[in-house]
Amino acid sequence: MSLSASQIIIALSAIVGSAHVVVDPAAMGNYLKEPRKRFHTPAVAVVLPGSVEEVQAIARFANENGVGLIPQGGNTGLVGAQVPLRGDEVIISLSRLNQVRSIDVAAGTMIAEAGVILEEAHKAAEAEGVMFPLWIASQGSARIGGVLSSNAGGVNVLAFGNARELCMGVEAVLADGRLYRGLNSLKKDNTGYDLKDLLVGAEGTLGIITAATLKIFPQPEEFETALVNVPSPAVALTLFQQLRERAGSRLNAFELIPWIGLDFQLRHGMIDRDPTAGPSPWYALIEISRMKGGLAGALQNALEAAFESGLVSNAVMAESLADRTRMWAFREQMSECQSREGASIKHDVSVPIAAVPQLIAEGIPAAEKIVPGIRAVPFGHMGDGNIHFNFSQPIGADGKAFMAMDDAVHAAIYEIVLRLAGSVSAEHGIGQLKRELLNQVKDPVALEMMRSIKRAIDPKGILNPGKMLG
Structure with missing residues (x-):
């Protein structure tokens, strides 16, 4: 950076007005504190353009003067792509472009x-x-x-x-x-x-x-939603295949949730009552949409067939919007409930759908071998192979000591994922958290193609410097 921080701030203020340039460290807090609280690097400033033309002017200034720009939306990213890496960058928040x-x-x-x-x-x-x-x-x-x-x-x-x-x-x-x-x-x-x-x-x-x-x-005319007790991910996979054959594109969601997630949420008072049909090692949250003129009861009929074949032992159908909301809250609070249990080591991975049971079956003992007493909390999008393969600290363990083992646990899980032809980042991205991992696992030809594109479009490297490709 050839310009001083004060020179950058003056130039940005000339473009958007001083009221839309945040420089006070306390006021920048919400822009710097990402959800997992892993990254703590300051920024020179946060600039909030109010038009596309102002975004263009900011980019021209940054490009001419070698100032790094970090585009930021709602600051909800989980891999640190939206927060500073070096400390000499400017965050450009798009929050005012909200029409x-x-x-x-x-x-x-x-x-x-x-x-x-x-x-x-x-x-x-x-x-x-x-x-x-x-x-x-x-x-x-x-x-x-x-x-x-x-x-x-x-x-x-x-x-x-x-x-x-x-x-x-x-x-x-x-x-x-x-x-x-x-x-x-x-x-x-x-x-x-x-x-x-x-x-x-x-x-x-x-x-x-x-x-x-x-x-x-x-808009669908209605949704049919159910929480189904399943004994294992393998049985959940069979149930998913049967439902997909019956419902086709009307099968909106098939989410796998372990019993421990319910235990966490009930213990921490995150749900007012148990939304399931009873105790089960695993649950499948299933939702089918019905369009206008479509036949009702598709999910119930499919589950009845699964009962008859012995695939499913119990289930509860949502009979009201409140029931559906409660079921989805159970799923959506899976990340937060782990935070309340202490430290957790997390993986956002994907494998071919048919390999999900094998991933879980191999991944849990692999982590337990590294950290005895570790609590596996794998959950997520069974229907597209994206599992958030997370692990909570052992009961009574020291959180910092547990997190010191994260590299070893990561290596064990990623080895299984790659062997199963999966991806180490399914939906959260690369950012700064997985940049080195990308260099290790991505095909070298693909990496060079990506770097060539970056050099061609952003030759001075001002856009989100150090993220994804380094």
């Missing part, structure tokens, strides 16, 4: 700016009688730009795909301030490289997303 520009129900599209909170995008779609089907636990604070930059997944990937598949086009500011006008709403456009897919999931290293064209869908 839904248009909704076209006939075309099935919505154009939303990067700062729109995901929950507000849901409400905007619902007001028009449609839905935007990307649901994640942090939807009350996550913003569209961050959701796209991290290629977020969530619980509806099974039916609707992840963020990349729900995005038809993006508008993005490049490192030198040029504006990529890619708000495409065409279902067919075979005119060269898909630049949208390059920018989505790039964690702000190739461009600053300022708006996106998103897919919207008709």
